[in-house]
Amino acid sequence: MKRIVVHYGELSTKGRNRKMFQEKMAQQIREKTNHLGEKIKVSPQYDFLYITWEHTDYQTIIEILKDIPGISRFSPSYQVSKDLDSIKKEAVRLFSSLELAEGESFKIVAKRSDKDFPYDTYDLQREVGSAVALAYPQLKVQMKQPDHKLTVNIHQGDYAYLDLTSYPGLGGLPYGTSGRGLLMLSGGFDSPIAGYLMIKRGMALDAVHFSSPPYTSPQALEKAKKLAAQLTHYGLEMKFYNVPFARIQEAIKEHIPDSHSMTVMRRIMLRVMDQLLEKSKAQAIVNGESLGQVASQTLDSMAVINEVTSTPILRPLIATDKTEIIELAEKIGTYDLSNEPFEDCCTVFAPTSPSTRPTLEAIVRYEQALAIDELVDEAVRETSIEWINESYLEQDSFDDLL
Numbered sequence: 001m002k003r004i005v006v007h008y009g010e011l012s013t014k015g016r017n018r019k020m021f022q023e024k025m026a027q028q029i030r031e032k033t034n035h036l037g038e039k040i041k042v043s044p045q046y047d048f049l050y051i052t053w054e055h056t057d058y059q060t061i062i063e064i065l066k067d068i069p070g071i072s073r074f075s076p077s078y079q080v081s082k083d084l085d086s087i088k089k090e091a092v093r094l095f096s097s098l099e100l101a102e103g104e105s106f107k108i109v110a111k112r113s114d115k116d117f118p119y120d121t122y123d124l125q126r127e128v129g130s131a132v133a134l135a136y137p138q139l140k141v142q143m144k145q146p147d148h149k150l151t152v153n154i155h156q157g158d159y160a161y162l163d164l165t166s167y168p169g170l171g172g173l174p175y176g177t178s179g180r181g182l183l184m185l186s187g188g189f190d191s192p193i194a195g196y197l198m199i200k201r202g203m204a205l206d207a208v209h210f211s212s213p214p215y216t217s218p219q220a221l222e223k224a225k226k227l228a229a230q231l232t233h234y235g236l237e238m239k240f241y242n243v244p245f246a247r248i249q250e251a252i253k254e255h256i257p258d259s260h261s262m263t264v265m266r267r268i269m270l271r272v273m274d275q276l277l278e279k280s281k282a283q284a285i286v287n288g289e290s291l292g293q294v295a296s297q298t299l300d301s302m303a304v305i306n307e308v309t310s311t312p313i314l315r316p317l318i319a320t321d322k323t324e325i326i327e328l329a330e331k332i333g334t335y336d337l338s339n340e341p342f343e344d345c346c347t348v349f350a351p352t353s354p355s356t357r358p359t360l361e362a363i364v365r366y367e368q369a370l371a372i373d374e375l376v377d378e379a380v381r382e383t384s385i386e387w388i389n390e391s392y393l394e395q396d397s398f399d400d401l402l
């Protein structure tokens with residue numbers, strides 16, 4: 001039997017909700033491993049979560065666990081029969097998988113809850129330690145901050161468990177434990193990262209994309225869907241709302257001065273978001289705004305734009321720089337998708353000199369030229385919904401079909 005021990009991280013502070021948090025994490029692990037063709041058993045315990053299985057190689061499971069929110073760290077745990085000889089042999093074997101340099105240090109930590117086991121923790125540590133030292137003369141024993149720590153667990157039951165390597169998890173909270181948000185997903189670099197950060201923090205997400213055919217291309221829509229698909233790698237399947245936005249943008253272009261069109265457009269987007277929020281039972285809007293990045297992201301602009309809604313708007317990127325965003329995009333696999341050249345609706349209709357300091361009074365006056373309620377209702381009515389998951393990325397891309 002193969003086994004990995006998963007450590008929960010911040011979950012340990014969750015008191016009465018703890019069970020729900022553990023169960024959500026277990027569910028996601030089951031979901032992400034159910035294509036492997038064998039039963040992967042996920043057993044949440046109070047302090048850890050165990051994953052056990054028979055055939056799949058360790059590395060496959062390790063790669064999956066690295067991208068699951070809420071895990072602080074995890075360690076493969078090797079099972080041997082519960083006698084000193086087998087334990088020593090396994091200890092020596094485990095060290096052979098490391099690249100050991102001269103002078104590196106190690107330590108053995110024994111944990112024993114089975115008091116019938118003939119060796120106490122001290123004896124075990126000494127015995128296993130000498131076996132390892134004998135096999136690897138280049139290593140030295142060191143109690144404080146050793147380079148390698150091997151833990152030997154002797155619990156009730158027939159087996160002992162050894163673990164040597166620990167992998168860092170993603171951190172955050174299990175997917176779906178922090179409510180549901182609606183992500184405003186463009187084709188840029190920022191909004192997918194905003195979505196990723198909220199997913200990592202345990203928020204279940206659906207995505208909303210505003211598209212303006214015929215001004216925007218089918219490839220631009222495709223790009224947004226692929227970004228959504230890449231985000232589901234860290235969470236679970238999500239709904240993708242495609243909001244037709246061309247009519248609204250034409251109306252804005254016709255009736256609103258260039259300097260204020262961006263502000264009005266954003267306010268209308270938020271009104272649409274509010275209606276979709278109700279439909280999808282979400283509690284917050286998430287976007288990729290970063291303070292001062294563009295004209296609509298100054299405090300003056302945000303105040304006027306925000307005025308149309310009382311829904312919480314979460315802006316996880318508000319204090320990040322573009323370079324930090326790009327680094328994350330590379331890490332989570334959205335960079336190449338965002339880098340595709342297809343322009344979205346905001347870029348196509350971008351004004352030449354948007355105001356960075358719009359006043360509410362002026363904006364409200366300009367908006368009177370538009371039949372806003374009807375435009376918003378119509379856009380919501382014509383919004384299409386599609387379920388998207390990771391397998392979307394494997395489908396033939398639009399270009400391949402041409």
Ligand code: ATP
Pocket residue numbers: 183184185186187188189190191192208209210211286287288289293294296344345346
């Ligand atoms: P991004 O990189 O995500 O495109 P950006 O730097 O281009 O962001 P803006 O175009 O000002 O910034 O957009 C700010 C935020 O508004 C985006 O991060 C996104 O959350 C939302 N947004 C912009 N355009 C769209 C769109 N076509 N559909 C859905 N949301 C959008």
Ligand code: MG
Pocket residue numbers: 186187188346
């Ligand atoms: Mg954009």
